[in-house]
Amino acid sequence: MKHVRSRIKEELFALGVVLVVLVAFPAGIFGYQAWRTASAGVKIVEIVARAPEQGGFSPDRLSLRVGETVRLRISSPDVVHGLTIPGLGVNVNDIYPGKVVEVDVTPDKPGRYAFACTRWCSVDHWRMRGVIEVTGGSPPVIATTEPPLFQQLGIDLDAMPHEAHATPNATPSISVGAALNVALPQDLTDPATRRTLAPAGAFDNLRADPANAALSDADVWNLVAWAWMKDVSPTALARAATLYARDCAACHGPDGKGKGPAGLNLPGMQKMDPAMPSGPADFTDPAHMLAASDVLLQGKLLRGGMGTGMPEFGSLYTDEEQWAMIAYLRTFLFAK
Amino acid sequence: MRYAISDVPIIKRMLRSRWLQWSLTALTLLFFVLAIIAGLVGTPAGNRNFGIVFVWIVWWALLILLLLPFAGRLWCGVCPIPAPGEWLQRRALVQPRPGGKLYTLGKQWPRALRNIWLQNVGFLGVALFSTVILTTPLATALVLLGFMIVAIGTSLVFERRTFCRYLCPVGGFIGLYSQIAPIELRVKDTAICAGHTEKTCYTGSDEGYGCPWLVFPGGLTNNMSCGLCTECLKTCTRDNIALFVRQPGADLLKTTGHKLDEAYKGLIMLACAFIYSTVLIGPWGVLKETARAVGTPGWFAYAGIFLALNLAILPGLFWLAVRGGQWISQPAQTTMRKLFSDYAATLVPLGLTAWIAFSLSFVLVNFSYAWSVLSDPLGWGWNLLGTVGLKWTPYIPGLIPYLQVPVLLIGLTAAIALALRTARQHGQTPWAAAPVTVFCTAATLGLLGLYLA
Numbered sequence: 001m002k003h004v005r006s007r008i009k010e011e012l013f014a015l016g017v018v019l020v021v022l023v024a025f026p027a028g029i030f031g032y033q034a035w036r037t038a039s040a041g042v043k044i045v046e047i048v049a050r051a052p053e054q055g056g057f058s059p060d061r062l063s064l065r066v067g068e069t070v071r072l073r074i075s076s077p078d079v080v081h082g083l084t085i086p087g088l089g090v091n092v093n094d095i096y097p098g099k100v101v102e103v104d105v106t107p108d109k110p111g112r113y114a115f116a117c118t119r120w121c122s123v124d125h126w127r128m129r130g131v132i133e134v135t136g137g138s139p140p141v142i143a144t145t146e147p148p149l150f151q152q153l154g155i156d157l158d159a160m161p162h163e164a165h166a167t168p169n170a171t172p173s174i175s176v177g178a179a180l181n182v183a184l185p186q187d188l189t190d191p192a193t194r195r196t197l198a199p200a201g202a203f204d205n206l207r208a209d210p211a212n213a214a215l216s217d218a219d220v221w222n223l224v225a226w227a228w229m230k231d232v233s234p235t236a237l238a239r240a241a242t243l244y245a246r247d248c249a250a251c252h253g254p255d256g257k258g259k260g261p262a263g264l265n266l267p268g269m270q271k272m273d274p275a276m277p278s279g280p281a282d283f284t285d286p287a288h289m290l291a292a293s294d295v296l297l298q299g300k301l302l303r304g305g306m307g308t309g310m311p312e313f314g315s316l317y318t319d320e321e322q323w324a325m326i327a328y329l330r331t332f333l334f335a336k
Numbered sequence: 337m338r339y340a341i342s343d344v345p346i347i348k349r350m351l352r353s354r355w356l357q358w359s360l361t362a363l364t365l366l367f368f369v370l371a372i373i374a375g376l377v378g379t380p381a382g383n384r385n386f387g388i389v390f391v392w393i394v395w396w397a398l399l400i401l402l403l404l405p406f407a408g409r410l411w412c413g414v415c416p417i418p419a420p421g422e423w424l425q426r427r428a429l430v431q432p433r434p435g436g437k438l439y440t441l442g443k444q445w446p447r448a449l450r451n452i453w454l455q456n457v458g459f460l461g462v463a464l465f466s467t468v469i470l471t472t473p474l475a476t477a478l479v480l481l482g483f484m485i486v487a488i489g490t491s492l493v494f495e496r497r498t499f500c501r502y503l504c505p506v507g508g509f510i511g512l513y514s515q516i517a518p519i520e521l522r523v524k525d526t527a528i529c530a531g532h533t534e535k536t537c538y539t540g541s542d543e544g545y546g547c548p549w550l551v552f553p554g555g556l557t558n559n560m561s562c563g564l565c566t567e568c569l570k571t572c573t574r575d576n577i578a579l580f581v582r583q584p585g586a587d588l589l590k591t592t593g594h595k596l597d598e599a600y601k602g603l604i605m606l607a608c609a610f611i612y613s614t615v616l617i618g619p620w621g622v623l624k625e626t627a628r629a630v631g632t633p634g635w636f637a638y639a640g641i642f643l644a645l646n647l648a649i650l651p652g653l654f655w656l657a658v659r660g661g662q663w664i665s666q667p668a669q670t671t672m673r674k675l676f677s678d679y680a681a682t683l684v685p686l687g688l689t690a691w692i693a694f695s696l697s698f699v700l701v702n703f704s705y706a707w708s709v710l711s712d713p714l715g716w717g718w719n720l721l722g723t724v725g726l727k728w729t730p731y732i733p734g735l736i737p738y739l740q741v742p743v744l745l746i747g748l749t750a751a752i753a754l755a756l757r758t759a760r761q762h763g764q765t766p767w768a769a770a771p772v773t774v775f776c777t778a779a780t781l782g783l784l785g786l787y788l789a
Contacts, residue, residue, distance in 0.1 A: 007431045014358065014429035021366045026373055033716055073717060077380035098384020099724075100717030 040071060042104065047074045049081040049095055049117065052124035057115070060130035066137025069106040075099070082118030085132065086316050087111065093118060107134040114315035120250040120262055126311030148314075150299030153196060157299045164200035164291040166207075168221040171335045177226025180219060182212065188227040195294035195323075199224050199330075203290075225334035232327040236320065240328035243321060247313065256283035256332035266309035280310070283332040290333065297326045338586075340524065340578035342569065351566050351579060354544070357413055358430050365416035368480065370713055375477020379715025383728070385473040386713035389705045391480070392470050397699040399510070400691050405584075408517030409510055413564040417483050418500050421491030426545065436540020436571065443494045445502055445550075451597040455508030456604055462505050463608050464642055467615065467627040497548040500563060512601050513688045514559040515587035520580050521553070521562050521569070528576045529554035537568040537577060544570035553577055558587035560598070588684055588754055592761050594677040600647075602683030603654060606779060607646045609690035613786045617697050653775060654680070660771035665764040678758050679772050682751040686776050689747025690783055693740040697787065701730040740787045744780050751776040 037044050048058045064070055074083055076095045083092040088105045095101050107113070117128035150157060187193045188202060206212050206220045215223070245254070251263030263280040283289055301322055304312035317325065342348050350356050367390060375387035382388035403411050423429050425440045462469065462479065469475045483504070490499040500507050523529050537553045540546035544567045547553060551561045553568045568577050615623045626634040658679045659672065704726065711724040718724070755769035755776070762768075 010431055011429055014362075017362050018365075018423075018429060021362055021369060025366060025369060029370075029373060029714070032718075033714075036718075075379060075715065075717070098379045098381030098715045100712075100715065102717065 042069045042071045044071045044073055047072055047083075049074060049076045049083065049128070051078050051122040052127040053122060054078060056128045057117075057130040062130070062132045064105070064107055064132055064134050066107055066110055066134055068136075069104055071102055071104050074101045074103070079121045080119050081121050081128070083115060084118045084316065085113055085115040086318065087113035088132070090115070091118070095119075107132075108137070110134050110137055116316055118246055123262060123265070125250075125262070126309070129315075148299060148302055149195070149295045150302075153295060155293075155296055155299060157296065157303060162198075162291040162296070163287045164198070166200060166203060166217075167286040167290060168218065170218055170221075171333065172218075172221035172225035173335045174222075174225045174229045175336055176219070177222035177224070178230065180215070180223060180226075182215070182223055184223070184227050185209070191231060194227065195298075198291050198293045198296075199228060200290040201293075202227065225330075228330050229327065229334055232324070236324035237328055237331070239321060240324035243317070243325060244328055247311075247316075248325075251280040251309065252283060253280075256329070258282035263309070280308075283329050286333055289329070294323070294326050297329060298322055301325060338520070338580040338582035340580050341519075342579040347579075348569075351569050354430050354432075354570065357566060360414040361416055361419050364414050365419055368416040368484075372477045372481055374714050375473040375475075375480070377714065378473055380473060381715060382471045382473060383702070383705050384709060384712070384715040386709050387473040387476045387480075388471065389702075389709040390713075391476055393699055393702050394706050396695060397703065400695045401699065404510065404513045404688065405516060405692070406518065407564075408514030408519055408559050409562060409564045410519075412500060412507060412510060413566065415500075417480070417504070418487045418491065418497055420484065421488035421499065422497065422548070424488065425491040425496075432540070432542065432544050434542055436542070436545040438496070438545065440491060440495060441493045445494055445498050449502060451595065452502070452508045452511070452601055453597045454503055455505055456597065456601055458503065458505030459508055459601075459608075460604060460643070460646060463604075463611075463646075464639055465630065466612070467624060468630060470616075471628075496546070496550055497563065498550070501549050501561065508601055509605050511560040512598060512605065512684060513691075514562075515684055516585045516688055517559060518582055518584040520556075520559055520582050520586070521564060521566070521577065522556055522580055523554050524576050524578050526554060528574050532574055532576070534573070536571045536573055541571045541573065543573075544568075546571070557590070560587075585685065585750065588681050589757065590761075592674075592678050592758075594681055596673060596677050599677045599680030599683070600651065602680045602687055603651050604646050605687040606683055606690060607650045609687060609694050610779070610782060610786075611642060611645060613690075613694050613697075613783060617694070618786060619789070654683075654772075657771035657775040661759065661764065661768035664770065665759070665768035670762050675762065678762065679755060681758060682754045682772055682776055685747045685750035685754070686779060687747075689743050689750075690779070693743045693783060693787060696736055696739050696743070700732060700736055702728075703731055704729040737788055741784065744783055744787075748776055748780040 045062060047062075050056060050058065072083075072090075074092065074095050076097050076099075078097055080097065081095045083095065083101075083103075084090060085105065088107060090103055090105055092101050092103055111134055113132040113134060115130045115132060117125060119125070121128065146152065185205070187197060187205070194202075202224050203220055206215075206223055207217070212220060212223075249260055251260045251266065252258050253260040253263070258280040260280065266279055281288065300310070301317070302312060302314035304310045313322070313325075342351050371387040371391050374385050378385045378387065399411055425438050426433060427439045465475070469479055486503065487499040490503065491497070529535075534541075535552070535554070536543075536546075538546045538551075547568055548565055549561055549563045553562075553572075556562055566579070569579070614620070615627050623638075626632075626638050629635045655672075655676055658676050661679070662670075662672065662675055705728060707723040707726045711721040712718040752769070752773050755772045756766055758772075759766055759769040
């Protein structure tokens with residue numbers, strides 16, 4: 001009898017251990033996670049970042065309220081991703097597979113905030129976007145901004161090709177252009193007007209001006225370079241260089257020649273017209289780039305190239321970043 | 337030349353205790369449960385998931401590099417997969433029912449399947465999808481769960497540990513390579529067994545259950561079918577069973593009497609070691625991608641080549657080698673089938689060392705993932721032990737080839753020695769072992785080429 005009681009006690013103990021292993025242990029795992037979430041003191045939103053072919057951001061639509069602090073708990077199951085929410089000042093560059101990155105956001109204004117991946121995670125990386133809808137607080141400001149300049153001016157972004165009939169024989173120099181001490185016409189000193197001009201057109205106007213008759217063609221091109229870059233701050237250029245490396249270099253190449261690894265198999269503009277060049281634009285091609293006004297380039301940046309693989313950056317860049325980026329593109333043709 | 341370590345009083349007490357094995361099994365079950373949960377709900381990133389890191393790196397390293405060469409089937413003794421089924425079958429967890437009674441339909445496994453052919457098929461099935469299973473936590477969890485469900489079902493219908501003995505895909509190669517281990521569970525004196533009519537080691541007693549592995553310990557001659565559960569140590573009323581330390585590979589010295597299913601197991605293991613070394617760690621990324629792309633035309637081509645290599649090409653080459661030896665020195669009355677099976681003993685050391693060499697290459701490179709996974713087993717952003725930030729660090733990557741070369745050469749040396757011994761035991765001249773020696777040497781050189789290239 002004593003033996004039986006001892007056996008039952010041992011079996012009950014063993015059963016307790018088994019129940020701990022099979023029931024309490026799993027419950028503890030989920031309980032701990034629930035406790036972590038509950039004790040965080042803020043609302044936690046899980047975002048899983050997958051390559052776009054596997055679904056991209058999940059969820060890719062978030063609803064937040066003004067003044068509410070939310071902890072975004074971001075993870076990736078496949079490759080390294082990044083996350084930027086420009087409107088909320090969030091920039092996370094490295095979300096490694098299996099690691100969890102947490103970032104707190106507290107929106108202070110209602111509106112729609114785009115977010116995007118910042119790492120070239122796949123050939124469709126540029127599709128990896130999402131939107132945060134922030135409501136509450138003060139009544140939402142109704143957008144009264146004007147249409148972008150290219151629309152106001154009726155520029156057809158797809159009217160291609162645009163090719164300059166005159167191009168410089170040597171790389172135009174900004175500093176040499178400045179050293180010439182030539183008074184620039186008003187259409188080149190007023191940024192708003194200059195943006196509507198193509199550098200090649202500006203060259204034609206300057207060349208036709210009798211006041212510049214003594215200047216060589218090369219010096220007129222130097223003047224053009226000076227006119228385009230004189231108002232661009234080094235800070236803006238540095239910011240644009242960072243954005244270019246993050247968003248553009250994979251297709252257009254770090255040197256701007258359009259030979260980046262992610263752009264090798266893109267259709268380019270042939271999607272619109274088989275006679276058009278294939279692949280990403282070559283920013284070092286003077287005939288092509290000097291015939292494009294800043295407004296035209298801004299339009300392409302804002303809208304992207306439908307069907308060419310060129311993403312739109314209108315929802316991710318501020319106005320300042322857009323103009324800085326266009327100035328940066330000019331540096332592929334204009335030397336210091 | 338062997339020594340009964342279980343005669344050391346403290347070791348005997350531990351081995352006869354019903355709690356030792358049970359505690360270890362409960363511990364492995366805990367890890368098993370964590371691996372399943374991690375696979376089902378944890379991060380899909382394999383290198384951050386406990387299920388992948390601890391099953392395919394830590395456990396695999398433990399099994400291939402330590403347990404198999406030095407402790408044989410010790411893992412089978414504490415494996416969590418058959419445990420729930422066995423507990424249900426016994427309706428007890430630790431202490432035995434009176435007389436070792438089992439609660440099962442008690443069906444006998446079909447006679448035609450009392451071999452390891454199904455284990456060979458199961459292993460090939462897992463191996464064919466291994467590029468997915470080894471990297472996808474969910475797949476790993478489902479496979480492990482599947483094993484456990486089959487084990488439970490088998491326990492309820494069939495007698496004892498039928499699953500372990502005839503079905504477990506892992507148990508098949510563990511049994512094969514356990515013949516190398518320097519330990520064995522055997523009777524001390526067969527004469528005592530012969531005079532012991534009750535045979536409680538097989539039928540069970542109040543002290544424990546009859547051999548769960550369906551083996552009569554008195555007739556054990558090799559480690560293949562002994563699960564080291566130590567049940568017979570508890571039930572033998574004559575204290576005639578012991579755990580011995582012995583000469584490594586002692587089971588292989590008797591190079592006759594081997595079976596065709598075991599021979600194929602050896603060939604499958606060698607072929608898989610070669611294929612894995614080529615596909616998983618070779619420089620051809622396209623092979624790895626193809627092996628992962630299940631269902632595509634490329635994958636079907638891979639599957640065809642995989643199965644052909646395992647079931648036809650490598651066995652065919654080995655058959656030609658054995659046939660060549662037979663042609664060189666015709667034994668009096670030995671069939672090709674018997675020669676083929678017996679010469680396949682050479683594949684045991686060759687295959688095990690091939691797997692050790694292969695495992696060294698990825699275990700040492702990837703082991704450091706274990707530290708971060710310990711702190712965050714599900715990839716949920718935890719940091720339980722403060723180690724989640726430890727970066728991936730390959731351990732002694734430069735030395736790995738210097739470990740692989742001697743390991744493979746030891747295996748080749750043992751294989752050649754066994755080939756010569758097989759020739760002698762079959763009454764052949766030593767030259768009859770030459771073709772098999774060439775086969776083993778070519779396999780070793782092929783692996784060395786892959787590892788050193």
